[in-house]
Amino acid sequence: MQDARFERVLLRRPDLRTSFPRKFAARLRTQTVVRVDRRGKYLLIELSSGDTLVMHLGMSGSFNVEAGSSARAEADKHDHVVFEMSPSATITFNDPRRFGFMDLVTRKAMAGHATLSKLGPEPLSPDFDAAVLARACKGKKTSLKVALLDQRVVAGIGNIYASEALHRAGLSPRRKASTIATRGGAPLDSAVRLTAAIKAVLIDAIDCGGSYAADGGRFRVYEREGNHCLTKGCRGSIKRITQIGRSTFFCPVCQK
DNA sequence: ATTGAGACCTGTCGGC
DNA sequence: TGCCGACAGGTCTCAA
Numbered sequence: 544m545q546d547a548r549f550e551r552v553l554l555r556r557p558d559l560r561t562s563f564p565r566k567f568a569a570r571l572r573t574q575t576v577v578r579v580d581r582r583g584k585y586l587l588i589e590l591s592s593g594d595t596l597v598m599h600l601g602m603s604g605s606f607n608v609e610a611g612s613s614a615r616a617e618a619d620k621h622d623h624v625v626f627e628m629s630p631s632a633t634i635t636f637n638d639p640r641r642f643g644f645m646d647l648v649t650r651k652a653m654a655g656h657a658t659l660s661k662l663g664p665e666p667l668s669p670d671f672d673a674a675v676l677a678r679a680c681k682g683k684k685t686s687l688k689v690a691l692l693d694q695r696v697v698a699g700i701g702n703i704y705a706s707e708a709l710h711r712a713g714l715s716p717r718r719k720a721s722t723i724a725t726r727g728g729a730p731l732d733s734a735v736r737l738t739a740a741i742k743a744v745l746i747d748a749i750d751c752g753g754s755y756a757a758d759g760g761r762f763r764v765y766e767r768e769g770n771h772c773l774t775k776g777c778r779g780s781i782k783r784i785t786q787i788g789r790s791t792f793f794c795p796v797c798q799k
Numbered sequence: 800a801t802t803g804a805g806a807c808c809t810g811t812c813g814g815c
Numbered sequence: 816t817g818c819c820g821a822c823a824g825g826t827c828t829c830a831a
Contacts, residue, residue, distance in 0.1 A: 560825095599825080601825065602825060640809050641808055702824065804830085813821090813822105
């Protein structure tokens with residue numbers, strides 16, 4: 544991908560949830576890829592022009608990469624963007640629900656970017672530890688589940704993994720986020736467990752190829768309402784509640 | 800400032 | 816069979 548060059552950019556369906564910036568295709572053309580990066584759920588492609596191509600897959604977005612210079616023989620109705628690259632490759636962005644988006648951000652604008660610059664730590668980096676999580680939750684009036692979905696607390700946790708991590712940590716999603724904050728500067732035991740659980744859940748997810756990879760049913764609580772809790776020795780059953788309009792799955796017996 | 804509700808979009812599924 | 820409503824996901828906008 545590095546040094547690849549954008550030869551042609553086709554917007555087949557430009558009306559995604561957030562519209563493309565003006566002259567999107569023209570600004571990309573002839574640019575080469577300097578670096579490919581990621582922050583939270585955002586994909587960042589640094590270009591030779593100094594601009595960064597910021598992309599988000601929303602919930603149903605995906606990329607298809609093929610050798611050759613022409614788009615798929617039969618374009619899918621949800622193929623919204625096609626990048627023709629050199630050396631010869633075609634990258635197609637497909638997104639049935641159109642929640643994904645793309646933006647071009649200048650070097651100057653990256654630094655103070657309204658969303659990107661406020662993202663919390665990367666959960667799998669050493670920067671993310673119990674003390675950092677505890678500090679981010681300090682004074683928060685929201686529930687623990689809602690705090691985990693806040694990308695400023697920690698970057699990249701979505702609705703599924705928020706439930707999964709809380710179950711592994713044995714913490715109730717309804718508990719106030721501030722109750723895991725530090726006491727006398729030292730992170731509480733629950734912050735230590737939650738930090739470890741977040742990392743473990745994400746590592747497992749990556750190993751399995753993501754939430755929607757084949758062989759479903761590997762979640763411990765997500766979409767398991769009414770089923771028995773998988774925690775060793777726990778005889779509880781999984782409940783579903785709604786928090787800020789989203790489903791939360793948890794075991795009321797072993798998550799405190 | 801922080802928080803929550805609503806909007807956005809479409810495929811799928813259950814119920815009638 | 817077909818229609819209809821509910822629901823899923825992530826983030827932005829707007830209003831308390």
